[in-house]
Amino acid sequence: MDSQKVDMFILTNGKYFDDFQVQVIRERLLEIDDSKWAALSTLQFKDPTTSLIVSLLAGSLGVDRFIIGDTGLGIGKLLTCGGLGIWAIVDWFMIKGATKEKNLTKLQQILY
C-alpha cells in the first residue's frame, strides 16, 4: 500500500497497539495492496487508556472486560466481585495489554 497512507494509518492508530507490533504492522501494511484501504479506514479500535480508567473505577463489576469484548471473562469477574478483589487489581495492570491484543486481532483480520 502507498507509504503515505501507511504513515497516516500508523499516526492515527499507533497508540492502539503494542510498540513491538507497530513495526510489524507497518511492514505488513506496505506489502498489501491499496484496495484494502477502505476496509482499514473504517476500523474502530478500543483505546487502552479508556479501558484502564474503566478498570480503575468499575473493575470489580467486570465492565473493563466487557468493553474490550471479553464477555465471558467479564461475567466471571462480575459473579466473583472482581475475582475476590484480586483479579480486579491484576487487571489494572493487564487491561491495557489486553486491549491492545484485541485491537491487533481485529486488524489482523483485514491484514491477512
Place this chain on the structure above:
Amino acid sequence: MHAGNTKLLRILLLLIIGGYAWLFLNLHISPDAATRGEIPTLCFVKQVSGYPCPSCGTTRSVIALLHGNWLDGFLLNPFGYLVLTGLLLIPLWLLYDFFLKKESLWIWYAKAEHQLQKGKLAIVLIAMVMANWIWNFYKGY
C-alpha cells in the same frame, strides 16, 4: 492447543483454586467476620462507596447452599447458585478434557461468548444483574 484455550485454562485454574481457598477460609471462621473486620471485605465497590455490588452475599449464599438451605442461598444472593455450579462443574469438565484429550470446555466457551455478544440475551442478563444489585441495596448489605 489453541492459544485462547491456554489463556482460559490459566484463568479458570486460578479462579477455581482461589474460589476453593476462599470458601475453605470462610467455612472455618464465622460468616460475619467480614462485617466485624476480621478479614478484609473483598468488594472494592463497598470499600470505596459504602454501597454493595451485585455479587455481595455470594460467599454466604454458597455456604448456605452447601448446608442444604436452598431458600436461604437464593435469598442471600442468587449468584451463589451460579458460583457453586461453576465450582463443582469446571474442575470435572477440565478433568474430562484432560483425560480425553479434548477441548470441549474451550469450544463451548467460545460459542457461548459469541452468542452473548449478539445482544438479545445480553440485555436480559444485564437487567437481571441490575435487579439483583438493587435487591442487594434493599437487603442492606
